[in-house]
Amino acid sequence: MAEPKQLFLNLFEMACVSHITHGLWPLPENNRHRFAELSYWTELAQILEHGGFDGIFLADVIGAYDVFRGGPETALREGLQSPNLDPLLLIPAMAAVTERLHFGVTFSTTYEPPFAFARRMSTLDHLTKGRVGWNVVTSYLPNAAHNFGLAGEVPHDLRYEYADEYLDVLYKLWEGSWDDGAVIDDRENAIFTDPAKVRYINHVGERHRVSGPHIVHPSPQRTPVIFQATGSPAGIEFAGRHAEVVFTGGRTSEEFRKAADGMRSAAARHGREADDVKFIAMAGVIVGRTDEEAADKHRLYQQHTSLDGILAHHSLPVDLTAFPRDITVREALLRAEVLPSAVPFLPLDKTVGQALDFIGGSRDDRFLAVGTPKTVADAIEKWLDEDGLDGINLRQYHSFDTARDFAELVVPELRKRGRLPEAGGAPTTLRQRLFGAGDRLPERHTAARYRGGANLDNPVESLRLSAGNVASF
Structure with missing residues (x-):
């Protein structure tokens, strides 16, 4: 008999007051107002690690929601993703107080250059011992474009063309610039890095010119796990080339399965296997010790949900x-x-x-479960076995009650059914936890073509500094 399919369990977070549950932050004992305190993140990370969660998925935006009612006022009043901290800076603090918790973090390919981002992600992969993934986004808010000097948004499909080159640069840096074994740490001869195993990438493209070499030595995963949220034709094709985990959804089981099948087909077109891509969806789970307790919580959240916040979030x-x-x-x-x-x-x-009424209730969608631990676990098993989900990003209605309720009530039930690992397992990289096939990308992924310095644009075999390019002091 086959082992039951396990759930990959993330908490969905963002470094702001109102992420995706608008109007709920003032509820009694909700800690959302503490988002700018380091202790909020370390406390949350420990709740998740001890509670059986696999990871925390950090969303981000780089602009204000200023379309609704012609300005940002509604979003500002609601705390709608503004103020909003840089999520990359939160990860080291959470990693320092955990051993097994993994981290997915959002960053846009459209506005900032790739070399500096490659350095930041390699740093995080080192500091977390390979527990990090990157959620690739291309940014859609008009205000984001204005913040980086553009008159308006870059067209949707063009953003994905930009993203293709962006990832190409990153793969060259992460996979091709340094060989394994470049760091030799030879104290006797005072040689830390073997120069023959480090190379320039000399990328010259439509948008970017990057010489390299990468300024960080190979990290446990080299390339962080590639997440992507998409559903558009251009996004699906991009996911087929790059994504390892796709954050998607659907109003029905059929919609979800159609989207997933489209991405698996895209992966096959790019020489990958169908199982190289896993799928997670945002899910709402409201659990109580009785059906009545769970229903009361659900009513409370519905009563306090802000329609203005939802409309502003939709940029209506x-x-x-x-x-x-x-x-x-x-x-x-x-x-x-x-x-x-x-x-x-x-x-x-x-x-x-x-x-x-439809917009206000749109969060009560296909992936919502309200009830006792057994009721909720039954629903999650259906999502895994019938819909084909691999994991969920758990929507937070209340910080920290949502995470605590799931950890205390649902995790034991899922473990009993073999749907989550038992407590106390050895730490792993994020990629190993997801796929069980090692820390690095498989050879069939497009990034692997640069390993060992292969296929670089005008590759330089090693670093040779001549008198003409050494700075004078």
């Missing part, structure tokens, strides 16, 4: 709350002089009231 270019609830969305858009193409997700022939 029309304020539907300003119109009568009984007119159609089409009529409201006509009055607001907003084209339907600007809001393709809105049901034009529904009333404004129906649309607002």
Whole structure:
């Protein structure tokens, strides 16, 4: 009999007050206001490690939500992902108080140069002993483009073209610039690094010119685990080339399976295997010792959910709350002089009231479980076995009650069913935990073509400093 499929369990986080559960931060004993305290993150990390979580997945944005109502005021009042700290800086603190907790962190390929980011990620991979992954995003907020000197957003598919070159540079640095064994730490001869095993990459592309060599020696994973959140055709093709874990979803089981099958097919087109890509979805789990206790928590969260926060998060270019609830969305858009193409997700022939109710309840989607530990575990097993999920990013309604409830009530039930590892396992790299096939990317991944210095643009065999390029002091 086959072993039951195990769940990869992340807590979904962001270094802000209101991440994805808008309006809930003022609830009694919620710690969201402490997001800028280091102790918040170290306490949370220890709850997760001791509670049986595999990791913490850190979201990020690099702009304000300033489309709704024509400015950032609503988002600022709501604490909607602003203020927002840099998530990369939180990881060392959490790694220092844990041994097995893994970290997924979000960073955009569109605006900042790749060389400095390669250094930061290699540093994190060293400091965490290989427990880190990178969630590749291309950034979509108009304000993000303005913050980096652009007049407007880079078109969606062009952002993915930029991202392809960005990752190509990173792979050259992470996989091709240094050989294993370059660091020899020879005290007797006072040689730390063998220069013959380090090389320039000399990348010259459409957007980037990077000489190298990489400034950090090979880390446990070299390339961090590549996460990606997508569902678009360009994103799916990108995932087929690069992604190891895809953060996706769907309103139905059929939608999710269709998206996953599309990404597996894309992976096959790029010489990879279907199982080289795993899938996680955001999931809401509200658990109680009784059904009544869980239902009470669910009602509390629904009652305090902020519709304004959700509308601002959607960057809705029309304020539907300003119109009568009984007119159609089409009529409201006509009055607001907003084209339907600007809001393709809105049901034009529904009333404004129906649309607002739908948007307000959109988080109660396919991957939601409310009830006792047994009820919740049954749902999670269905997600794993019938939908084909490999893991979840657990939505936080309350910090730290959501994580504590799951750890205390759901984890023991999942362990009893063989769906989570037993407590106290040996630490592993993130890639080993996910795939069980070692710390490094498999040879069939596109990044591997640069190993040993192969396929670099104008490769230089070793570092040879001549008198002409040594700085004078």
